[in-house]
Amino acid sequence: MSVLQVDHLKIWDSLTGRMLVTDSSFHLKQGECLAIVGESGSGKSLTCRALMRLNRPGLRQSGDIILEGINLSELPEKEIRKLRGKRLCMIMQNGMRAFDPSRPVGAHLRETLTVHTSHWSRTEMTKNVKLAMESVGFKDPTAVMGRYPHELSGGMLQRVMIALAIVLEPDIIIADEPTTALDAITQYEVVEQFEQLRSRLGSSMIFVSHDLGVVKRIADKVLVMKDGEIVEQGETSDIFSGANHPYTRYLVSSKLALQRHFKQLMGGERVAES
Template sequence: MTEALLSIRGLVTEFSTPDGVVHAVDGVSYDVHPGETVGVVGESGSGKSVTVMSILRLIPQPPGRIAEGEILLEGRNLLELDDAELRRVRGREIAMIFQDPMTSMNPVLTVGSQLAEAIQTHDKQVSDAEARRRVVELLELVGVPNAAARFGQYPHEYSGGMRQRAMIAMAIANRPKILIADEPTTALDVTIQAQVLQVLKTAQEETAAGTILITHDLGVIAEMADRVVVMYGGKVVETGTVDDIFHNPSHPYTLGLLSSLPRAGQQMERLEPIPGQPPSLINLPGGCSFHPRCRMSQGRARCRTEVPELVQLADGRASACHFHEELPEEIARISAATGVDIEQDRHGAGEPVAQRDEREDD
């Protein structure tokens, strides 16, 4: 395996609230290699966004605080940079695409000037004319029609899909080494999602950036990711290749996510939801924080008392379950109960955002 481009090591990000200190991210580690896409999945509040916000130190401080850990970009710890150095990393080496394209562009500046600014912030040598030329190129690359005319338009004159394309163009403007996409399709129409993902793929190929893709849509993961990081309650509970995760999950939470998905093209008896609610981070259950909702735990004392470590299983795979050896039996049980053969079923789960023809929305 190649040297990691970005590695997050034992990251702890906490927020002080009136009810006490909340560990939104609690000892998270994962790596991103050049050119690969790491999908991060988990429920709301599992810490996936806070983790990437911590990478660029974008969490509000106070109340937030990065308490422990290292974030190494090519061996350089980003958490030790001063403000000026950090600004040079932001947008140039690590760029971010936000969830809601409606609100992530400044409504009073033209789209073109915002993209040009992204270029000129990091390279003062670029003239206005040169910046304009490059912005038009970028807009064309991400499939904004009539890019030259659209340069001078305001965000409200763009549709949602167009805006997200423009945001992607802005993110790749400086050829970043790492591209972070924080739920890039969540706020979009389902029909637009596939197109935007395609654009994201193009953008990533163009820049050969390592990508962190945050989503709670397993379909998006199946479509885009090479490797998957599953988070729960501020911790990583499982990592593996996308095939491992979908065919052969090694954590009951991942299995729960998979079995609660409706599948295209398969007869199903019923869905198997994960019982209970996501835990409150203020009051996480002791031991394994998933145990109150876990079908496999069955009240075993070890689940309640002992915090499971993320243990390496095979190359690139890891699970934070005490009883991960029991997973195959559980998979068989669920398959029998729901009539879905999970091991055969990567593509059933992978295609809800089907590849439609390349037509833009309005």
């Protein structure tokens, strides 16, 4: 059963009339991870923001976005706000830009809870924020929550954003290139957090990434976008073993070529050192 159904989504610039996302349709099942891949400008982030109704002013969209029987495209902004964070949430790709630099990160977590959980006491709120922070690997959540964004590393900010996303245990988590600005070790740790998150909460996930290695590891299905259009979608194993579209084959073959080149470089370094 689909928890999210997207039918004929179109996004265009109202000033120029330029079509940015063309007639996109896909679905997401309960507990499933769908990866969206493609080059920069292919429409991945626009599609994700459209699901949340967060695209910038000047962009228009049409089509149906149905969350368990609720058509989000028809809801007024006031009703959409009630669903953001609680039913579906989005983790942005740049932690430093996602937070208000004048406020400690704990204030952002408490604000999210205040909006959606008016029935919680301050004690319950503090307890749940700490649990969310601990679940993403922070050993001293109180100290981290007291810090300002510039006092935390990129990897720590990504984990705070994950905690911010999961504190209300949403049905759908949208992660927009959450590992792009991170080093390899931190990327690995963040991907591990997402895998544990899915296992613990049973949430469905949309994971946008340029890294096909990460996609192959975390995704059940893959959706490939090019120039605002979905050119191919299918099971992850099918996409990597027998893609149909030339662009998908190009992406997969480029990844394999990079892996071979890296292995050759590493092999050459070992030979030189010996």
